[in-house]
Amino acid sequence: NGFICNKKRVQRLLQNLGYRSCASKKRYGRAPRQNTLIPAYNILARQFKVDKPDRVWVSDITQVRCTDGWQYLCVVLDLFSRKVIGWSTSRINNAKLVLRSLNKAWKQRQPLGHELLFHSDQGIQYRALETIRWHRKRKIKVSMSRKGNCWDNACSESFFAQYKKEWMNNLDQFSRQEMTMQSRIYIDTYYNPVRSHGTLGGVSPMDFELIN
Incomplete structure (x- = not known):
């Protein structure tokens, strides 16, 4: 709101009002091996600062526990x-979930495929033949994180951490349909237009694109 103050002051004031941080629990363990296509190289190499829109897209998938089972959320972010x-949700975690998210991103942004780099982890959904064909058809260069190294896709991981801490973990039990609705509210009415980012100079993603 334009008030200039130190982050420690904000923390102290919030604590005096009874607010406490609710960090998500760390999960350990490895996913079972799958017979999939050979992964791409890590071309992005943690170069997360991009000076133009639609030059680097990153993507990942997370799972959310609902009253009627797991529901999966796939997002595509512009690193700029x-x-x-x-984004898209589904009860099945497969390549179709990724392709729905990619098609929505492509329809909204209409980028030049030969200038675009798409980065993800080595999930079987991203190495699936239909996903690779989607990229090749549009002449998109593909990059993938190194195996077992979540820091190579830190921006997507950070989004999901905030999505769960700031929103989903504060809700009571919800169904798959309600999870999709809450995801839409978080992304379309809060994260993109309102939530400020330190890496963007304290403005929201939509405001950053408007002023740049």
């Missing part, structure tokens, strides 16, 4: 502004 430009 950290804006979520495509």
Whole structure:
């Protein structure tokens, strides 16, 4: 709101009002091996600062426990502004979930495929033949994180951490349908237009794109 103050002051005031941080629990363990296509190289190499829109897109998938089972959320972010430009949910974690998110992002942004780098982890959904064909058809260069190294896709991981801490963990039990609705509220009415980012100079992704 334009008030200039130290972050420690904000923390102290919030604590005096009874607010406490609710950090998500760390999970350990490895996913079972799958017979999939050979992964791409890590071309992005943690170069998360991008000076133009639609030059680097990053993507990942997370799972959310619902009253009627797991529901999966796939997002595509533009690294230039950290804006979520495509997302989709499904009860099945497969390549179709990724392709729906990619198609939404492509329809919204209409980028030049040969100038675009798409980065993800080595999940079987991103190495699936139909996903690779989608990229090749549009002449998109593909980059993938090194195996077992979540820091190579830190921006997507950070989004999901905030999505769960700031929103989903504060809700009571919800169904898969309600999870999708809450995801839409978080992304479309809070994260993209309102939530400020330190890496963007304290403005939201949409505001950052407007002023740049």
